[in-house]
Amino acid sequence: MSRRDDGARVAATIGELLLRGNRSHLYRVLIADTEGVDETTYPVLSGLARLGTATTSELAARIGFERTVTTRYATRLEHAGLLARRPHPTDSRATALALTDLGERTVRAMRERLQDVFVDAMADWTADESATFTRLFDRLVAGIAAPQTAPSSRPSSP
């Protein structure tokens, strides 16, 4: 097996993983019966969990969504009681977003459910295989990730 063969195989495997059917399957596991979260709002929930507190713009940049989408999905999560909006302490144009306690608990439960999928799938690997794969997978995804330019919807200027 040459390096190019490996690259082709990895490309094919990634392609399969990205197929909607498989993506949705993973998201179904993740979502399960969680109220108020779906495939589209989860990144907002998860991203905010990582950031702790953030403005809409910061969160949008973190997860690669537009501000307009982020604010809309944040509203949905707010209605579901998972997210709270507060006035920003120093900039009164901005909004401080944070998860509620329910939101924190929800995202934790969801992550554990997803984690279990992979723990199960890797259960019969050796400890060395598991560690090596995890390390290399991080490296690979970091290496191919999109430049983290958030598509900020320019109001109008040319």
Place this chain on the structure above:
Amino acid sequence: MSRRDDGARVAATIGELLLRGNRSHLYRVLIADTEGVDETTYPVLSGLARLGTATTSELAARIGFERTVTTRYATRLEHAGLLARRPHPTDSRATALALTDLGERTVRAMRERLQDVFVDAMADWTADESATFTRLFDRLVAGIAAPQTAPSSRPSSP
């Protein structure tokens, strides 16, 4: 690092990979300036390349799309000259789908472009790392893949 830690890290990495921003980035590389193919029609093109010749239903099952979606996207590819419809030799209800020469050449070029992304990203790995990762990644994705039930749009029956 425990097994559960590895599972959590892999889950997080997969989550990042599935984010729309990164997905679209990969698809942009794949598509480049290819005429008539986009993020939604590519799976049809690629799936048909693997099957050689197939009916609409067979192709739909392979790529996990509905028949209705598959037929619509096949029409787009047909208009772009990448795919041809022929009458099925034995079942005159069915249609035999196949790529045209242009379609074959197109999918080959696209695959090579995607392959290059991964070859580059893995360029500084050892040969052993590359081989091990490739093998395990196949195994992982096979292990978490959705049961390949094509969501066949039941006409009406309860």
Place this chain on the structure above:
DNA sequence: TATTGTTATACTCTATAACTATA
């Protein structure tokens, strides 16, 4: 009656523009 392929409809997501308020 069931299946194949297709088209038609309603619904959701996504992208762009437009608006208000504050820096």
Place this chain on the structure above:
DNA sequence: TATAGTTATAGAGTATAACAATA
């Protein structure tokens, strides 16, 4: 004038139903 947040509008994708033709 530029930025933060939001809402409104138009376009694209997706899912469900409905249809004609053949098995």
